[in-house]
Amino acid sequence: MRAGPLSNSQIITLLNSAFVPVYAVNEDYSRNGSAPAEEKAERDRIFKEGYAQKRSVGSVHVYVLRPDGQLFDSMHVAEAAKSEKLLALLNKTVTELKPVSGKPVVPPEPQSCRPDCATDALTLHLVARSLDGRGAWSEFPVEDWIVLSGAEVKKLLAAQKFAAGATWTIDKELATKMLTHFYPATENNDVAKNKFERQSLRGTVISVRDGVARARLEGEMKMEHWFYHKPDGKYVEATVVGYVDFKPTTKEIRSLRLVTDEATYGGGKFGIAVQSMEAH
């Protein structure tokens, strides 16, 4: 949907001018999901109306509601993912319901946002992009947000002393927390299912200048990552390189960059870029 109809100019214009668009993540609406009970009840109510009206109902679906919240129509994602089909549904809705058109009811804003976190935490933004269109989905790059707590930041910078040439191995648990997100766009995004066959990440202080140290980060990994949610023998193999600028006295990180040099998955090549993000 994201690469197809939700990137279509006509559909974007129609959604903004005549609808109130919303998306709902099924995981949030599951029994243990983070959505409030009232929100879950609202989604269930829409499903029930769909069944009562003998319309198409499912967890990955498009639903159109009347301005009073009652179900008007629905469409399975296999159909809705075709721009012409979704456009037809939207146009039919506009023709029949004659909504008040105008500016977007909610101003558009970036949907991938830095998560809220403690002031001493380090927020890392990760981008994964297919480099050859093989082995993984490649319509657009995917992202992750990784938050290291203040204690984890201290653990990341674990050298005995920060003088040029000093080296240290980065805590395995901490390296895992970052490297487990090093995979391209796949259906399976449950990192708990990832299994490392090997991994290493180490730091070497390259320079100390004006109270700021720069350390080079280097490592490599081999991690089992299933494309779908069942074993398929697919592995990520990657070498990584980067650097981190920090104050040796306080272990406060100024900047961190970590990228894959060579990375393969499922017969294709992909790239990962991680960068620290400043608090807004």
Add this chain to the structure above:
Amino acid sequence: MKSLVLLSAVALSSLQVEAANPAASTREDAWVEQRVQQLQPQAKEKRLDEIGWAKDIRAAIKLAGEHQRPVFLFTHDGRMNIGRC
């Protein structure tokens, strides 16, 4: 003695201790930075951001009533906002 240690530490930091192989590290750092920029999502890959999404279903229905517009609801697995879906 403590003063001597402190003095040495201050002197060390002001001496700007350089890399054993600064040329190699500079090249690598520049490459890393370039790689980070190259891999970033382009605006055309994030057209989802051009749509004014409501916060949740209840908020959408409330706004729909206020503005007399239908709700477009897409339910899905994974995280569409980051592409991990």
